[in-house]
Amino acid sequence: MPAVTPRGGGSRRRTISEINMVPFIDVMLVLLIIFMVSAPLITTGVVDLPTVGKASSKPDRVVEVVVGTDDALKLRVDGKDQGSTSLNRLVTDVQSALQGTENAPVVISADKAVKYEAVVRVMDLLRRGGVQRVGLLTKTTG
Numbered sequence: 561m562p563a564v565t566p567r568g569g570g571s572r573r574r575t576i577s578e579i580n581m582v583p584f585i586d587v588m589l590v591l592l593i594i595f596m597v598s599a600p601l602i603t604t605g606v607v608d609l610p611t612v613g614k615a616s617s618k619p620d621r622v623v624e625v626v627v628g629t630d631d632a633l634k635l636r637v638d639g640k641d642q643g644s645t646s647l648n649r650l651v652t653d654v655q656s657a658l659q660g661t662e663n664a665p666v667v668i669s670a671d672k673a674v675k676y677e678a679v680v681r682v683m684d685l686l687r688r689g690g691v692q693r694v695g696l697l698t699k700t701t702g
Contacts, residue, residue, distance in 0.1 A: 620661060620664065621637065621638060621658065621659070621661050621664040622637070622638055622639075622664065622665055622667065623635070623636070623637055623654055623657045623658060623664060623665070623666045623667070624636040624637075624639075624666075624667050624668075624669055624697065625650070625654065625666065625667070625668045625669070625682055625686070626669050626670070627668065627669070627670035627671075627674050627678055627679055627682055628670075628671070628674070629671055629673045629674055631674075631678050632644060633645045633646065633647065633650060633682070635653055635654070635657060637657045642657060647681070647682075647685060650682065650685055650686070650689075651685060651686065651688075651689030651690075651691070654666055654686060654689070654691060655689070655690075655691070658691075662692060663692065663693065664693070665693045665694075665695060666686060666691050666693060666694050666695070667694075667695050667696065667697040668682055668683055668686075668694070668695070668696055668697065669696075669697035679696070683696075
């Protein structure tokens, strides 16, 4: 009996299980060139940060509310301590410290360890109490 050979007359083809990387590399190089050409044409956004201005004249009366790390509140009028206060009495104490000068500034100062929520709570309470000029005290170095 004759020997049986497989059809096709020879060896079988194996399927290639490798990924062809050449088209992928071509696409990536085209994208790289597009980004390199278009990057200098993109305009960068300009952010205008607020600056602290210098007042031409010092106000007559300055009321300062100092927020402590333990949420304790102190009141200062023209740099002199007036004692401690609480959130419930804050508006009445500030209005009595203003003594009828409606346009006098009220500034809030706090240590950097104080939670931002406490500072905003004091600011909101003063604004709701009718204090017109409420600001934050910033310390400049140099």
